[in-house]
Amino acid sequence: ALSRPRGYLGFDELFPPEGELGSYPHCRTCIVDPVEAHWLRELTDIHDPTSNMGPGMNIALIDHLLTGAIKGLRGVGNPHHTMLIHTHIQTNRMHALLTRVRRRINEWSVIFDQDPEWLTPEGVDVMESFENRYNYEFVGKWNHSDDPPNFEDIHRWISDSFFRGAFEVIEVSSDDDFADDDLDYGSPQYQDNGLNVIAVGGQQLSRGLTLEGLTISYFIRTAAELQYDTVMQQGRWFGFRQEYEDLVRVHT
Numbered sequence: 583a584l585s586r587p588r589g590y591l592g593f594d595e596l597f598p599p600e601g602e603l604g605s606y607p608h609c610r611t612c613i614v615d616p617v618e619a620h621w622l623r624e625l626t627d628i629h630d631p632t633s634n635m636g637p638g639m640n641i642a643l644i645d646h647l648l649t650g651a652i653k654g655l656r657g658v659g660n661p662h663h664t665m666l667i668h669t670h671i672q673t674n675r676m677h678a679l680l681t682r683v684r685r686r687i688n689e690w691s692v693i694f695d696q697d698p699e700w701l702t703p704e705g706v707d708v709m710e711s712f713e714n715r716y717n718y719e720f721v722g723k724w725n726h727s728d729d730p731p732n733f734e735d736i737h738r739w740i741s742d743s744f745f746r747g748a749f750e751v752i753e754v755s756s757d758d759d760f761a762d763d764d765l766d767y768g769s770p771q772y773q774d775n776g777l778n779v780i781a782v783g784g785q786q787l788s789r790g791l792t793l794e795g796l797t798i799s800y801f802i803r804t805a806a807e808l809q810y811d812t813v814m815q816q817g818r819w820f821g822f823r824q825e826y827e828d829l830v831r832v833h834t
Contacts, residue, residue, distance in 0.1 A: 638833060648712065654739050726828055802834060
């Protein structure tokens with residue numbers, strides 16, 4: 583059999599058997615607590631004013647912002663940066679999560695806009711979460727010819743992105759009241775800096791839709807649905823990820 587070409591991620595690379603390649607610092611999968619996964623699959627309350635989504639989702643969103651910064655500082659050829667969130671195939675299970683993700687991103691935008699010396703205790707906790715995650719998950723697993731950027735540069739890149747309103751959160755579904763038509767990577771407005779998007783969806787998102795620059799995925803399905811062929815069909819993270827294959831993470 584031919585060897586895998588450099589930059590290609592397949593099932594074996596993302597879901598290696600137990601052993602050395604399936605453990606730190608080689609693993610690319612991040613295990614979501616089953617309690618959190620079940621709760622998010624059943625989430626339907628769109629009127630809840632909080633941004634509570636569970637620690638696993640919070641970490642996945644942090645990964646999205648961090649990897650966007652790393653790719654930006656590397657000067658990756660494809661400027662687009664996408665996160666996939668797929669929790670359920672029913673549209674009414676997506677709406678509540680969509681609103682909470684938007685709230686969380688908005689909360690972080692306020693914190694990243696502040697002078698680090700004047701952060702509230704909550705803001706300090708958020709920054710420590712970002713820095714600790716960066717050091718553990720990316721610096722600790724670094725596999726790239728360039729040295730990892732220091733966190734100050736990561737922080738500055740994310741702050742600048744928030745300032746220009748770069749982070750978009752959209753729903754990809756058949757529900758016209760919630761779905762967006764903004765997943766247009768070819769739009770002229772994204773030609774310079776690319777589209778940086780968190781896409782929440784179900785069937786439309788998991789099958790047949792091109793997600794350019796897909797790097798972080800939060801993909802939770804019931805055990806009965808996670809058959810090999812289903813994962814191969816819906817695992818949009820498989821393919822060529824040249825220049826950033828080391829940054830791909832699947833939260834599942």
